[in-house]
Amino acid sequence: MDFNPNAFMQSSIIALEDIQLRTAVARGTGNADGRRREVMAETGTPDNLRQQARGAKLRALADLPDLLEQMERNVTAAGGSVLWAKDAAEANQHVIDICKRHKLKRGVKSKSMVTEEIGLLPALEQNGIQMVETDLGEYIVQINQSHPSHIVMPVMHMTKAQVRDLFMDKLGMPHTDDARDMTQFARKILREEFLNADFGMTGGNFMIAETGTVVIVTNEGNGRLSSGMPPVHIAVVGIEKIVPTWEDFATLIQLLPRSATGQRMTVYVNGFTGPARRSEPDGPEHFYLILLDNGRSSIYETEYAESLACIRCGACSNVCPVYKSVGGHSYGAVYNGPIGAVITPLLQGKENAKPLPYASSLCGACKSACPVDINIPDMLLKLRRDLHQTQEPVWQMGMKAWQFGMSHPLLYQLGGKAATLGSKALPSGGAEVSGLPYPLHGWTQYRDFPTFAPQSFREWFKANRPGKVE
Ligand code: SF4
Numbered sequence: 001m002d003f004n005p006n007a008f009m010q011s012s013i014i015a016l017e018d019i020q021l022r023t024a025v026a027r028g029t030g031n032a033d034g035r036r037r038e039v040m041a042e043t044g045t046p047d048n049l050r051q052q053a054r055g056a057k058l059r060a061l062a063d064l065p066d067l068l069e070q071m072e073r074n075v076t077a078a079g080g081s082v083l084w085a086k087d088a089a090e091a092n093q094h095v096i097d098i099c100k101r102h103k104l105k106r107g108v109k110s111k112s113m114v115t116e117e118i119g120l121l122p123a124l125e126q127n128g129i130q131m132v133e134t135d136l137g138e139y140i141v142q143i144n145q146s147h148p149s150h151i152v153m154p155v156m157h158m159t160k161a162q163v164r165d166l167f168m169d170k171l172g173m174p175h176t177d178d179a180r181d182m183t184q185f186a187r188k189i190l191r192e193e194f195l196n197a198d199f200g201m202t203g204g205n206f207m208i209a210e211t212g213t214v215v216i217v218t219n220e221g222n223g224r225l226s227s228g229m230p231p232v233h234i235a236v237v238g239i240e241k242i243v244p245t246w247e248d249f250a251t252l253i254q255l256l257p258r259s260a261t262g263q264r265m266t267v268y269v270n271g272f273t274g275p276a277r278r279s280e281p282d283g284p285e286h287f288y289l290i291l292l293d294n295g296r297s298s299i300y301e302t303e304y305a306e307s308l309a310c311i312r313c314g315a316c317s318n319v320c321p322v323y324k325s326v327g328g329h330s331y332g333a334v335y336n337g338p339i340g341a342v343i344t345p346l347l348q349g350k351e352n353a354k355p356l357p358y359a360s361s362l363c364g365a366c367k368s369a370c371p372v373d374i375n376i377p378d379m380l381l382k383l384r385r386d387l388h389q390t391q392e393p394v395w396q397m398g399m400k401a402w403q404f405g406m407s408h409p410l411l412y413q414l415g416g417k418a419a420t421l422g423s424k425a426l427p428s429g430g431a432e433v434s435g436l437p438y439p440l441h442g443w444t445q446y447r448d449f450p451t452f453a454p455q456s457f458r459e460w461f462k463a464n465r466p467g468k469v470e
Contacts, residue, residue, distance in 0.1 A: 003147075004332040005344055005353035009446075011330040021157055025327045028156035029318040035262020036315055036369070042264075043254070053255050054372045056248040057309035064300065067209040067242045068291060074212025078274025080287035087294050088118035094290050095120065095201075095234055096127050102232050102286065104129065104198040110216065110223035111135035112203025113151060113312060114238050114292055116334045131201070132193045134222035136186055143170045149328030151337065152260045152314035157327050190222070200226035200284070204237035205256065205311070210245050213273040214289060217256060217266040224270050233272070233284035238292050240308040252311060255371035259313035295347040304379055307342050309372045316366035316376060322359050331356060338366035338376045345383055351390070357383035394439045413458065420452040
């Protein structure tokens with residue numbers, strides 16, 4: 001799959017025709033959202049908790065430079081090494097250099113969107129370093145040579161039968177329709193990978209500045225095995241994942257699993273502060289933390305800074321009517337769904353992801369579901385505004401003419417009459433034939449042009465409420 005956010009419309013049309021995909025996504029998002037609502041209600045005052053979480057993330061962002069330096073000091077004091085990466089290339093190079101220094105050839109990795117973002121696996125492969133994904137969903141995606149379609153549930157787009165066929169085809173699994181058998185089959189393979197790995201990699205859901213600890217939350221235990229078994233552990237974490245204290249973490253951890261998978265708590269919550277101590281019988285001998293910027297500090301300086309408060313729970317995708325209809329791959333980006341529609345243009349350049357801010361009905365469901373109350377609809381509108389400023393002159397002139405007409409009542413009335421007559425003149429019978437001419441053709445490319453009412457509201461009001469209007 002190629003990443004191309006500008007192909008969103010074409011990809012969506014294909015996705016809308018794919019009944020298997022739509023069934024899988026509807027089931028996955030529906031289940032996750034149903035569970036989220038149940039466990040959020042259990043907290044008693046979910047809105048208070050959300051506002052506490054939002055406060056914790058916004059405070060952390062306000063102190064970001066100081067907190068990152070505090071993190072560096074504490075990781076170093078615990079015997080780890082901190083490396084800063086301004087972009088994807090630098091982050092990948094750090095990993096490659098570490099592999100060369102310790103002669104590492106084969107690694108295991110737990111789920112991490114940030115390593116997807118930097119294209120780590122292809123970069124390692126080019127340097128002769130093999131990396132095996134160990135989260136079951138990511139492992140399926142890897143052997144399918146695809147990409148995750150959801151921030152939290154990488155194979156939401158696949159049915160059980162598709163996974164079975166893939167395992168039979170690529171791994172020689174005997175036929176079974178039992179999901180438990182399929183999981184056990186993959187588990188056996190992955191156990192060997194953990195035992196033979198030279199190094200392990202993780203992302204990080206949170207970084208706790210006061211102790212220099214990276215925390216990951218997982219359900220399969222693969223994060224713990226990836227970080228604890230091999231002799232070298234490398235964590236790549238976006239700089240926005242930092243919080244000052246364990247108290248802030250205690251607030252946020254109540255919300256991440258609830259919002260992501262509808263669990264009160266994930267099966268594993270692991271924190272690591274540097275490599276293993278002398279007194280500890282196991283754990284890595286070397287620990288590296290790569291702090292990734294990759295465009296985040298540019299967002300930090302703008303009116304979109306709030307998007308950095310995202311804790312990547314995916315709840316906004318599960319309630320989004322657009323995501324639920326077309327799935328994650330249609331966005332053509334690592335981060336999809338409503339928050340992806342905001343951060344992809346910001347990280348990759350607005351010109352490279354023009355359709356994404358429009359991939360929303362602006363219904364506000366994403367904001368209501370978000371555990372940190374990020375105002376996604378507002379940022380999507382602002383992005384549309386920014387994009388509008390770079391649009392063709394004909395659009396700019398059209399919008400200016402519209403603005404002029406709307407602010408002059410007589411012109412508005414004449415325009416209404418002309419539109420009524422004009423809409424009657426258009427051929428009817430479906431989107432293919434009822435299109436507006438250039439430059440307005442985009443409006444009717446995917447929808448019928450509505451027929452205007454024969455009588456305007458003003459005319460109706462005048463006829464039915466005489467004396468109330470001039
Ligand atoms: S924007 Fe909010 S709901 Fe969406 S992934 Fe981020 S934290 Fe979760």
